[in-house]
Amino acid sequence: MRMRRSVFAYPYVVWMAVFILTPMLLILYYAFSNDSGATLENIVQAASWDNLRVLADSVRFALYTTLLCLLLGFPVAYLLSQMKKTTAGLLSVFFIVPMWMNFLLRTYAWKVLLSAFTKILYTESAVLLGMVYNFLPFMILPIYTTLIKLDKSYIEAAADLGANPTKTFLKVILPLSMPGIISGITMVFIPSTTTFAISQLLGGGKTMLYGDLIYMKFITEQSWNTGSALSIILLAFVLVSMAFMKKAERKTSDEGGGRLW
Amino acid sequence: MKDKHLIELIDVSKLYGGDVALSHVDLYVKDGEFLTLLGPSGCGKTTMLRLIAGFIMPDEGRIEMGGVDIANTPPYLRQVNTVFQKYALFPHLNVAENIAFGLKLRNVDKTIIKEKVENMLELVNLKGYGSRYIEQLSGGQQQRVAIARALVNEPKVLLLDEPLGALDLKLRKEMQVELKNMQQRLGITFIYVTHDQEEALTMSDTIVVLKDGVIQQIGTPTDIYNEPKNPFVADFIGESNIIPGIMLQDLKVRMNGVVYDCVDKGFGKNTEVDVVVRPEDIDIVPAEGARVIGKAVSVVFMGVHYEVDIDCGGYEWVIQTTDYVERGQVVGISIPPDAIHIMKKTQQTNLFDAVAYPDDGEVEILDHRFACKGLEAFESKDDVLVAIAPVDVQLIPPEGGQLTGVVRACMFLGTHYEVTIGCGEEDWIAYSAEYMESGEEIGIFVPAEKIAVSANEAN
Numbered sequence: 001m002r003m004r005r006s007v008f009a010y011p012y013v014v015w016m017a018v019f020i021l022t023p024m025l026l027i028l029y030y031a032f033s034n035d036s037g038a039t040l041e042n043i044v045q046a047a048s049w050d051n052l053r054v055l056a057d058s059v060r061f062a063l064y065t066t067l068l069c070l071l072l073g074f075p076v077a078y079l080l081s082q083m084k085k086t087t088a089g090l091l092s093v094f095f096i097v098p099m100w101m102n103f104l105l106r107t108y109a110w111k112v113l114l115s116a117f118t119k120i121l122y123t124e125s126a127v128l129l130g131m132v133y134n135f136l137p138f139m140i141l142p143i144y145t146t147l148i149k150l151d152k153s154y155i156e157a158a159a160d161l162g163a164n165p166t167k168t169f170l171k172v173i174l175p176l177s178m179p180g181i182i183s184g185i186t187m188v189f190i191p192s193t194t195t196f197a198i199s200q201l202l203g204g205g206k207t208m209l210y211g212d213l214i215y216m217k218f219i220t221e222q223s224w225n226t227g228s229a230l231s232i233i234l235l236a237f238v239l240v241s242m243a244f245m246k247k248a249e250r251k252t253s254d255e256g257g258g259r260l261w
Numbered sequence: 262m263k264d265k266h267l268i269e270l271i272d273v274s275k276l277y278g279g280d281v282a283l284s285h286v287d288l289y290v291k292d293g294e295f296l297t298l299l300g301p302s303g304c305g306k307t308t309m310l311r312l313i314a315g316f317i318m319p320d321e322g323r324i325e326m327g328g329v330d331i332a333n334t335p336p337y338l339r340q341v342n343t344v345f346q347k348y349a350l351f352p353h354l355n356v357a358e359n360i361a362f363g364l365k366l367r368n369v370d371k372t373i374i375k376e377k378v379e380n381m382l383e384l385v386n387l388k389g390y391g392s393r394y395i396e397q398l399s400g401g402q403q404q405r406v407a408i409a410r411a412l413v414n415e416p417k418v419l420l421l422d423e424p425l426g427a428l429d430l431k432l433r434k435e436m437q438v439e440l441k442n443m444q445q446r447l448g449i450t451f452i453y454v455t456h457d458q459e460e461a462l463t464m465s466d467t468i469v470v471l472k473d474g475v476i477q478q479i480g481t482p483t484d485i486y487n488e489p490k491n492p493f494v495a496d497f498i499g500e501s502n503i504i505p506g507i508m509l510q511d512l513k514v515r516m517n518g519v520v521y522d523c524v525d526k527g528f529g530k531n532t533e534v535d536v537v538v539r540p541e542d543i544d545i546v547p548a549e550g551a552r553v554i555g556k557a558v559s560v561v562f563m564g565v566h567y568e569v570d571i572d573c574g575g576y577e578w579v580i581q582t583t584d585y586v587e588r589g590q591v592v593g594i595s596i597p598p599d600a601i602h603i604m605k606k607t608q609q610t611n612l613f614d615a616v617a618y619p620d621d622g623e624v625e626i627l628d629h630r631f632a633c634k635g636l637e638a639f640e641s642k643d644d645v646l647v648a649i650a651p652v653d654v655q656l657i658p659p660e661g662g663q664l665t666g667v668v669r670a671c672m673f674l675g676t677h678y679e680v681t682i683g684c685g686e687e688d689w690i691a692y693s694a695e696y697m698e699s700g701e702e703i704g705i706f707v708p709a710e711k712i713a714v715s716a717n718e719a720n
Contacts, residue, residue, distance in 0.1 A: 151347075151349070153345055153347060153349035154349055154351060156316055156336070156343075156345070156349065157343070157345060157349035157350075157351070158351075158362075159315075159316075159335065159336040159337045160314060160315075160316075160336050160337070160341075160342055160343045160411075161337075161342065161362050161363035161366065161410070161411075161414065162337045162363050162366045162367060162414070163337055163362075163366055164335075164337050167366060171362075172351060175353045176351075176352070176353055178353075
């Protein structure tokens with residue numbers, strides 16, 4: 001019996017089935033049922049105004065985080081792309097090395113720093129700070145990748161046709177770096193909506209984000225049904241967001257820049 | 262009006278690190294002419310174009326347009342537009358938006374923009390392509406959009422950086438004619454960069470031949486082709502036979518032991534010269550009764566003609582003829598007087614500053630010691646001038662040489678090759694029986710008695 005090459009995919013298929021498919025099916029099961037059988041009550045409860053307000057809060061945080069990451073990340077990516085490869089490589093170490101450290105460790109570190117040197121611990125600002133810190137590299141990297149692939153002759157052509165540096169930036173560099181920007185936004189916004197540890201550690205429980213809500217339902221209240229229903233709603237939201245991102249991505253052609261995924 | 266100097270480069274030099282890209286270049290461009298910068302890779306032609314465009318600044322010298330020094334003016338303020346080698350069309354804009362780019366920046370009225378863009382599309386034969394995107398166009402179409410995008414701004418000067426390089430031969434030839442017609446119709450000054458000498462000869466009013474950052478010759482295509490000023494130009498433009506000869510007197514020159522009538526004068530009596538004869542000007546005649554006979558050692562069919570190499574007593578003539586000659590056949594050759602072009606012999610000897618060390622019997626040239634005779638008249642550490650004839654420079658493997666260098670150029674002079682060897686800052690000229698590859702490392706040895714020493718008057 002000859003071995004087909006697809007045999008090598010089997011381990012992953014098994015892994016996917018056990019750790020991805022099965023949990024999803026379980027969540028669906030719990031979301032649409034309770035002790036008395038199949039029901040939509042969980043969904044209705046999950047979609048209560050209180051819960052939706054939390055979702056709105058999470059989205060608000062995610063939007064602020066994404067905006068801040070964009071405002072901070074783009075200039076950094078741009079400056080890095082203008083440097084010599086060696087200098088840029090050296091500097092980017094400062095961004096990459098923290099990423100290698102555990103996410104919780106970094107957040108704990110901020111907790112210590114904030115309480116020692118400032119008074120903003122356990123406020124919304126602290127949560128925002130933690131989120132921007134953790135997600136900033138995900139914004140910088142795709143933009144940087146796009147910018148370094150930008151053909152310098154476009155910039156020369158723009159200058160040759162009469163564009164001063166500002167106009168060149170607005171009319172040529174910015175549009176051509178869109179694929180990278182969209183990549184960055186996707187990689188920051190969606191994880192931001194689902195985060196929960198940051199708000200617990202740096203927000204002191206005063207800020208309740210959607211991730212915290214789900215955690216609370218499952219662990220504290222032991223109501224798996226509601227928790228699952230909340231998860232379904234979140235999943236729906238994420239899928240819709242992704243659809244919008246993909247559409248925006250397709251509209252910008254990917255000439256002159258690379259995407260991360 | 263046609264003779265107005267639109268652009269002038271005055272004593273312009275440009276260096277990249279230690280490498281000289283352009284060296285003390287003087288050039289003027291006439292209003293309304295088609296001027297071509299021609300030369301091999303690395304000769305400085307693109308550097309010159311970019312200096313005029315404003316993407317780089319000169320290290321020395323002035324660049325004037327209409328009498329005003331624009332060397333420090335940024336490109337977006339200069340009245341020149343560039344057609345780039347790789348077109349550099351904006352991928353996020355369609356054809357019409359690309360062409361309108363320069364106009365929009367100047368806040369031109371929308372209806373006027375639309376009109377101008379339409380006219381341009383028609384001019385470059387791309388009517389109706391306005392809404393297409395760049396990735397949907399072929400190479401030739403992209404190239405025409407690039408030209409339209411530059412021309413629509415009605416610049417005083419259009420700069421073209423090897424724009425036809427990426428096109429196939431047939432399309433290239435068509436575009437050459439189109440571009441020339443366009444230039445003549447619009448009356449705009451074109452500055453064109455290419456390494457293709459045929460292209461230059463076809464399209465230009467004036468050709469500037471460059472080598473290693475130095476202008477070799479400026480002239481009309483006919484001038485450059487028929488009266489090349491030095492062996493490099495003669496060799497680069499068209500095929501040629503370059504032979505050392507002796508100008509016996511006006512209208513008479515001796516090459517390879519045979520005296521020919523020629524049409525040049527003013528070189529004096531018994532002067533050493535370089536002679537250029539174009540392959541298509543030499544006639545093949547029956548061997549009986551011919552003054553010069555030889556054997557055909559190679560016959561290659563080139564489509565339009567045969568390229569025949571005839572060995573006449575050690576010297577190989579390259580001849581282009583439509584008559585078939587058989588390999589090994591003995592034939593005669595005939596060179597009519599007006600086919601012989603005489604060039605002044607370039608200063609091709611080795612002349613260096615050196616330091617004398619009479620006690621050691623050596624001179625120091627470029628930090629290297631050479632054994633030398635005839636130093637009695639000098640004192641230790643005197644500054645002297647040494648002259649070494651190229652024929653006396655021996656080329657040996659690098660390990661055994663008094664000095665090592667790298668081959669920079671190798672030119673066939675009929676019976677031998679003239680090799681230029683770069684040794685640090687100075688170049689040595691030597692002769693070699695065989696072809697030498699650029700970049701090859703070679704050692705130099707000069708016998709002690711062949712170094713001619715004289716006092717250095719400069720001090």
